[in-house]
Amino acid sequence: MKKYLMAFLLFANLCCDAQQAGKHVEIPPMPNGKVWKDTKGNPINAHGGGLLAHNGIYYWFGEIKKGKTWLVPDQQWEDYRVPAGGVSCYSSEDMHTWKYEGIALPSVTGNAKHDLDTSKVIERPKVIYNKRTKKFVMWMHVDANDYSYSQAGVAVSDKPAGPYTYLGSVKPNGQMSRDITLYKDDDEKAYIIYASESNKTMQVCLLSDDYLSPTTSYTRITSAINREAPAVFKYNKKYYLITSDCTGWSPNPATFAVADSLLGEWTQGGDPCTGTGAETTFQSQSTYVLPMPGQPNTFLFMADRWNKTNLEDSRYIWLPLQMVNGKPVIKWVDK
Ligand code: DGJ
Numbered sequence: 001m002k003k004y005l006m007a008f009l010l011f012a013n014l015c016c017d018a019q020q021a022g023k024h025v026e027i028p029p030m031p032n033g034k035v036w037k038d039t040k041g042n043p044i045n046a047h048g049g050g051l052l053a054h055n056g057i058y059y060w061f062g063e064i065k066k067g068k069t070w071l072v073p074d075q076q077w078e079d080y081r082v083p084a085g086g087v088s089c090y091s092s093e094d095m096h097t098w099k100y101e102g103i104a105l106p107s108v109t110g111n112a113k114h115d116l117d118t119s120k121v122i123e124r125p126k127v128i129y130n131k132r133t134k135k136f137v138m139w140m141h142v143d144a145n146d147y148s149y150s151q152a153g154v155a156v157s158d159k160p161a162g163p164y165t166y167l168g169s170v171k172p173n174g175q176m177s178r179d180i181t182l183y184k185d186d187d188e189k190a191y192i193i194y195a196s197e198s199n200k201t202m203q204v205c206l207l208s209d210d211y212l213s214p215t216t217s218y219t220r221i222t223s224a225i226n227r228e229a230p231a232v233f234k235y236n237k238k239y240y241l242i243t244s245d246c247t248g249w250s251p252n253p254a255t256f257a258v259a260d261s262l263l264g265e266w267t268q269g270g271d272p273c274t275g276t277g278a279e280t281t282f283q284s285q286s287t288y289v290l291p292m293p294g295q296p297n298t299f300l301f302m303a304d305r306w307n308k309t310n311l312e313d314s315r316y317i318w319l320p321l322q323m324v325n326g327k328p329v330i331k332w333v334d335k
Contacts, residue, residue, distance in 0.1 A: 014214040028127070030096060031335040032130050032317045033283075033305055038090060038100045047304050050126035050181065050288040053070045054160050060090040061104060061125045061138065065311045078248045081145060083118040087138065089161045095300075096289070104162030105138060105155050115169050116154055122153070124229075124287065126182035127160070128190055130211050136160050138212040139192050141180045141226045142169045143145045150176035152192060154212055172205045179228040181288065183262065186234075191262050194234050199226040199246045204262050211219035217334040219264040221257060232262075233289040233299055235323050239249070241273050243273060244285045249308035251280035256328055272321065272328040274303065284317040297323045 003331045030036055034139035036044045038214045046062025053059075066087030070086045072079035089104040107122060108114045116122060121143035129136055135156050142153040151169035177194040180254060184190045190211045196203045197220075221227075221241070229244040245252035256269040273281055286302035292298040299321040 010031065013245050019295075019308065027198070028308065030316075030318065030335050032319070032333065033148075033315045037314055038098045040100060042100065044098055044100075044316070045085075045312070046090055047298055047306075047311075048124040048287050050124075050303065051290050051302070052127045052129065052160060053293075055291075056093065056128055058092045058095055058100070058158070059160050060092070061087055061099060062125055063125065063172075064088045064107075065314060067312065069309055069311045078250075078308060079146065080249060080311060081121070082311045084116065085118070086122060087118065087140065087164070091161060100242075101161035102163075105164040105166060115151070116166055120144060120149075121147070124180050126180070126288070128182050128184040128211065129160070130190075131188060132220070133167070133210050133231055134158070135210075136162075137182075138164050139180055139182045141178055141194070143178065145180065150178050150196075152177040152180055152194060152214070155243060156212065156265075164263065167212060170214060172203070172275040173216060173218055175203055176203075177203075179229045179230060179280060181232055183232040183239075189230075190226070193230045193232055193241065195226075195228050195246075196220070199228055202230055202257075203241060204226050204264070206263065216249050219266075221264065221266045223255070223257070225255075227255075229286045229304070231286040231289045233291060234319075235328075236326070237298075238326070240269075240289075240328055241287045242282065242289065243264065249306040251283045251285060251305075251310075253279050254281045254286055254330075258326075259285060262279070267329060268331075269277045275331050277332055282319070289321060292320075297311075299328075 033282040049062025086107040087105040089101040090098040108116045125140040125143040138155040155164035155166045155168040157164040180194040192205045202221040205214045226246040227243040231242045243258045257266040259266040284305040289301040290300040305315040310333040
């Protein structure tokens with residue numbers, strides 16, 4: 001009898017939950033450029049980030065920018081910094097409500113020789129899953145405060161949200177590596193794409209099968225202007241690369257390039273942004289492009305609106321990217 005009563009109570013409780021679930025649930029809006037909060041009401045701290053879709057859940061990884069912003073002395077540009085805070089992770093099933101999963105890769109305190117020391121630069125982390133090794137692999141830009149180190153760092157985990165174990169950093173094929181992104185193709189081959197040669201070229205380098213090291217297959221993409229902030233996506237068997245100009249934390253126009261293969265030849269396109277504000281990428285800088293499931297012509301363009309004198313207060317801009325006649329088109333939307 002007691003068993004039946006317990007079962008009834010459990011059923012009643014489930015019904016109650018289901019009724020509540022059936023009620024109108026307020027999904028917080030994500031107004032572009034305003035503070036976005038996680039499910040606990042704290043501002044989302046995941047800058048220069050990227051998304052990983054895994055088993056129906058989206059994981060958002062980004063730079064933790066926390067603390068007072070300061071200006072590195074004696075630089076020829078506005079080298080504003082906060083202590084390197086490591087990499088955060090948030091998860092979501094609906095891309096609106098974001099749960100804080102914690103620090104996926106922590107920075108290190110008091111070890112100036114370590115790549116991840118708080119005195120260094122940890123930027124633009126991206127994560128992909130390796131089906132063969134069943135590991136989640138993170139690549140990121142690690143650097144010295146004056147950007148003279150220019151290396152690509154790699155970390156690995158058994159679980160999507162981490163914690164990740166840092167394995168070290170490299171200059172792929174001896175090449176400088178600054179702003180970085182990661183792309184896994186349909187054939188499971190993966191590539192790092194990074195600003196190199198003092199930002200004069202973007203380079204694409206095929207990774208080893210375990211995704212943990214660069215191979216010797218790489219290409220240099222040249223253009224008339226320096227490039228940063230790479231974001232790659234694939235559409236109709238072609239690869240598209242959106243990048244920014246190099247103006248520190250200040251916004252500038254984006255451009256895209258297109259290729260039949262990630263290792264090139266790349267052809268320069270133009271500015272994918274259109275309408276008022278296009279000339280500054282709507283006061284933001286690209287970081288990632290995600291294909292929208294079930295919408296073959298539509299992608300999510302993710303960007304950062306940096307606040308250079310208060311980097312912790314930098315905001316996010318997520319806009320729809322539509323493919324029109326083989327060209328990416330990004331227009332402003334309020335949310
Ligand atoms: C622009 C880069 O895209 C950012 O990731 C960061 O490195 C800033 N420059 C630093 O000024």
